[in-house]
Amino acid sequence: MLSILIPVYNYNIFPLAETLYNQVLRCNISFEIICLDDGSEIFLTDNEKINQFENCTYFILEKNIGRSAIRNLLAKKAIYENLLFLDADTIPVENDFISTYISQITNTEKVIYGGILYKNTKPSSDQLLRWIYGTKREALPTLERNKNPYISFLTLNFLISKSVFLKVRFNENIPNLRHEDTLFSFELMQNKIEVVHIDNPVFHLGIEDSQTFLRKSEEAVIGLKNLVDSRLISSDYVRLSQYFQIIKKYYLQPLFAFGFKILKPFFLKQLLSKKPSLFLFDVYRLGYYCTLKTK
Numbered sequence: 001m002l003s004i005l006i007p008v009y010n011y012n013i014f015p016l017a018e019t020l021y022n023q024v025l026r027c028n029i030s031f032e033i034i035c036l037d038d039g040s041e042i043f044l045t046d047n048e049k050i051n052q053f054e055n056c057t058y059f060i061l062e063k064n065i066g067r068s069a070i071r072n073l074l075a076k077k078a079i080y081e082n083l084l085f086l087d088a089d090t091i092p093v094e095n096d097f098i099s100t101y102i103s104q105i106t107n108t109e110k111v112i113y114g115g116i117l118y119k120n121t122k123p124s125s126d127q128l129l130r131w132i133y134g135t136k137r138e139a140l141p142t143l144e145r146n147k148n149p150y151i152s153f154l155t156l157n158f159l160i161s162k163s164v165f166l167k168v169r170f171n172e173n174i175p176n177l178r179h180e181d182t183l184f185s186f187e188l189m190q191n192k193i194e195v196v197h198i199d200n201p202v203f204h205l206g207i208e209d210s211q212t213f214l215r216k217s218e219e220a221v222i223g224l225k226n227l228v229d230s231r232l233i234s235s236d237y238v239r240l241s242q243y244f245q246i247i248k249k250y251y252l253q254p255l256f257a258f259g260f261k262i263l264k265p266f267f268l269k270q271l272l273s274k275k276p277s278l279f280l281f282d283v284y285r286l287g288y289y290c291t292l293k294t295k
Helices: 014-027 044-052 067-077 097-102 125-138 162-168 180-190 210-229 239-249 253-271 278-291
Strands: 002-008 031-037 056-060 082-086 090-092 110-113 157-161 194-197 202-204
Touching: 002 014, 002 067, 002 097, 014 031, 014 044, 014 056, 014 090, 014 097, 031 044, 031 067, 044 056, 067 082, 067 162, 082 162, 125 210, 125 278, 157 162, 162 180, 180 194, 180 210, 210 239, 210 253, 210 278, 239 253, 239 278, 253 278
Parallel strands: 002 031, 002 082, 031 056, 110 194
Antiparallel strands: 082 157, 090 202, 110 157
């Protein structure tokens, strides 16, 4: 009935797998938990203990194939029609997490997104930017997410049927630079597949330090630009690329790029501080976008 699919990279997922296993046993359904390791170098011994659970497997790939390809491979390996995708650095908030998703299974073509939360306890000062961004921009109430159901969708906690997944899949031809979830949600919209938001969240545990998050954010900007330039998504789908198009339209890109290079030390000092501003984070990303070569 249910295939629980977890891509893994350098993360200890034994606590997540054990939690899911205990929950799904109480539901008395046919199930499997597949954990596919994308060429990790650490936590291998911990994660291999997952194989001791019935209907649970932990595979290690010989080489890293990337975030899109590993999700497609997980779906290919799944034997059941209902696929529950979870990121490795998550943990269910509630004890009825699995049963809530099971209650949502129907024959209609739709995707169910349960949402994300961050723990209320502030992390160390060098992780504040990621934590603040997550709590303010990602951990949105169900009502708020349903206002923009596609762009509010994240791929770390969702239920989808295999038949629907095969219509969309993750694009393996794009660079491994993030925003694969953006493209996935855009293609769901293009295919008129409904995204339903429910209140069934996971905690996001893998909070990077601010410097790592800024580096990954720059990679994400490059990834977004690639999607727009390749016409895989429309420029107005994501607010950042929408603002860039306005700047480009009025020939202001060189001015913004120059200003970004001059002010970058100020941005970094503020964003790496104990009180990072999300407004300045947005300006930083927009400025960085303007420095990239335009096609």
